[in-house]
Amino acid sequence: MATEGQALQLVTLLENELIRRRGPIDRHNAYYRGDHPLKFASPEFAKFHGDRYRDFSDNWTQVVADSPVERLTVTGFLADGETKADRDLWRVWQVNGLDADSQLGFLGAVTAARCYVLVWGDPDDPDMPVVTFEDASQSIVAYEPGSRRHRRAALKRWQDGNQDFATLYLKDEVWKFSRPLQQQDKSPQMADVDEELKRWRPRELPHEPNPQPNPMGVVPMVELPNKPMLVEDPISDIAGVTAMQDAINLVWAQLFTASDAASFPQRVVMGAERPTIPKLNSAGEIVGTQPVDLDKFQVDKVAWITGKDARIASWPAANLAMYTSILEVAVGHLAAQTRTPQHYLIGKMANLAEGALLAAETGLVKRCDEKTLWYGQGLREVARLIALAQGDDRKAEALRSGRVLWADTESRSHAQMADALLKLKQLGFPFEWLALRYGLTPTEVAEVVKMREREMEMDPVSEITRSLTGGSPEPGAEQAPDDEPEEQPDAVGLEGLEGAL
Structure with missing residues (x-):
């Protein structure tokens, strides 16, 4: 049992790390929402x-983040x-709406490098625990020294109205704290006065x-890391995209500026x-006298030019193709670095066979498999x-070495999938698998x-076929005793057959 002082010390440490x-x-x-500052500009x-x-x-960062999330679908849990x-x-998964919320959690892990899942019992329904995905900006888990799996404590911190709330989860107990919402624009004098209220x-x-x-008996919050490291923090999929995203935005800005100022031939009067x-x-x-408004020449398309030395020259239109070629190279680099198929980014579809498209998505499939x-x-x-919250210790122990069932991360046509499953069926794989x-x-x-x-029960032909091929016999059907000798073939018939051969 922790004292209040020890609990407050843990809250302070975890809150500082969260900040x-x-x-x-x-x-x-x-960056995922498209809020990108203009960088790399003079x-x-x-x-x-x-x-x-x-x-x-x-915004390409959104495509990079969404491409694996749309292929991550949990379909069930299998105990050992x-x-x-x-x-x-x-x-429990469906009642808590995790079919949809899990997608939010996976997206949060892809963008923020991690997300969390909190499991807690519902006093109104002991058989239905409450399971929620938590954002990395509000939750944090502390591990035992030297371990990446044994959880020591977890903190959830959030704001509601004019209050800050914090819940500290330990193995044996749960502490709940609150404080007035801290104002950032107070004077130093008022900050000193309110220092006591900030605790x-x-x-x-x-x-x-x-x-x-x-x-x-365990910390009820679990971390889902994205690209975990042995000693460093997990890595966001967007972390390696922001620099190239800034470069792409700058090239577009320069292209628009060139298009506005130099995309048409320019004529100049000299002398x-x-x-x-x-x-x-x-x-x-x-x-x-007063000078003529030069904008009038642009509208009337007529200019009166005088002077014996006057002459007209022209500047050709700027070539904007170099900007688009740079953009294509930049997007190609982004696709290669993030293992995102180029047809997701470029948007050009050629007349390719299904095998070629599957090969183009190999990197994305492997990326999704790593996340699963x-x-x-x-x-x-x-x-x-969840099993512990329901009081089922036996199932909880079996789930320690169980596994999570996922939908196939590879995108295939129905014809390809049916052909592959038919071949697996011929090899002996069961129907349920x-x-x-x-x-x-x-x-x-x-x-x-x-x-x-039900279909087989309603089909008499299938019943007869099953009984003839070794299935369960029909009710009342007599079976031959096991010790009855099998009928031997006629020796004369075999000799005649050999003579014919």
């Missing part, structure tokens, strides 16, 4: 054109020693002790004075926490199996 991580998380989320270019292109971005997916776990204080709730016991027109007063008398490996390890622990491979969830597979059984 340290917040900067990159906010930056990567902004001071002069930024001075004259920075505001013009402030809200423009050719079982051959069928656990239906109770899948019911975390235990949050008292009716009908709930603080701290309250943790019946699961002549600027044309003037008489300047009249209110009585219509000429009182002087690391996310699956965390989700397997989530399944164990093939149905899972096809992409059905375990619940859907169970329904299909029941449908097949």
Whole structure:
């Protein structure tokens, strides 16, 4: 049991680490939304054109982040020693709306380098735990020294109204704290006065002790890392894209500027004075001259040029193709670095065979398989926490070495998939395994199996075929005794057959 001082010390340490991580998380989320500052520009270019292109971005980071997430779909959980997916776990998954929320969690992990899953019991329904995906900007897990899996504590911190809230999860207990929301624009004098109010204080709730016991006996929050490292923090998929994204935005800005200023042939008059027109007063008398508005020449398409040395020259239009070629190279580099298929980015489809398209997506498929490996390890622990929250210790122990079932990350046509499954069926793979491979969830597979059984019961031909091929005999059918000798072939018939051969 931790004291209040020890709990507050843990909250302070975890909050400081959470604040340290917040900067990159906010930056990567902004890039995903398309909020990109104009960079790599000269001071002069930024001075004259920075505001013009402030809200423009050719957002490729969103495509890079979305491409693996759209292929990550959990279909079930399989405990160790079982051959069928656990239906109770899948019911908890669906009741908590995790079919949709898991996609939000995976996207958060791809952009922010990690996300978290919190499991806690529902006092109103002990058989249905509450499972939520948590954002990395609000949650953090602390591990035991020297371990990357044994969790020591977890913190969730968020704001609501004019209050800051924090919940500290330990193995044996849960602490809840709150404090007034800190204002950033206060004077130093007022900051000193409010220093005492900034401290975390235990949050008292009716009908709930603080701290309250943790019946699961483990920290109920799990981290899902993206591209984990042995000693460093996990890596966001967007972290390596931002520099190239800034370069692409700059080239587009320069292309637009060149298109506006030099995309048409320019003509210039040399050796002549600027044309003037008489300047009249209110009585219509000429009182002087004034230069002609040059914009009028652009509208009227006519200019009166005088002077014996006057001549006209022209500048050719700027070649903008070099900008588009640079953009294509930049997008190609981005695709290669992130293992995103180029047809996802460039948008050009050639007359390619299915095999060629599958080969083009090999990098993305491997990238998705890596994520299912690391996310699956965390989700397997989530399944164990669900079993612990339900009080099923036996299932929780079996899930420690269980596995998470995922939909196929490779995109195939129905014809290709059917042909592959048919060949696997001929090799002896069972129907239920093939149905899972096809992409059905375990619940859907169970329904299909029941449908097949009903169809076979209604089809008398299939019943006869099953009994003739060694299936279960019809009720009342007599079987030959096991010790009855088999009928031997006629020796004469065999000799005649040999003579014929």
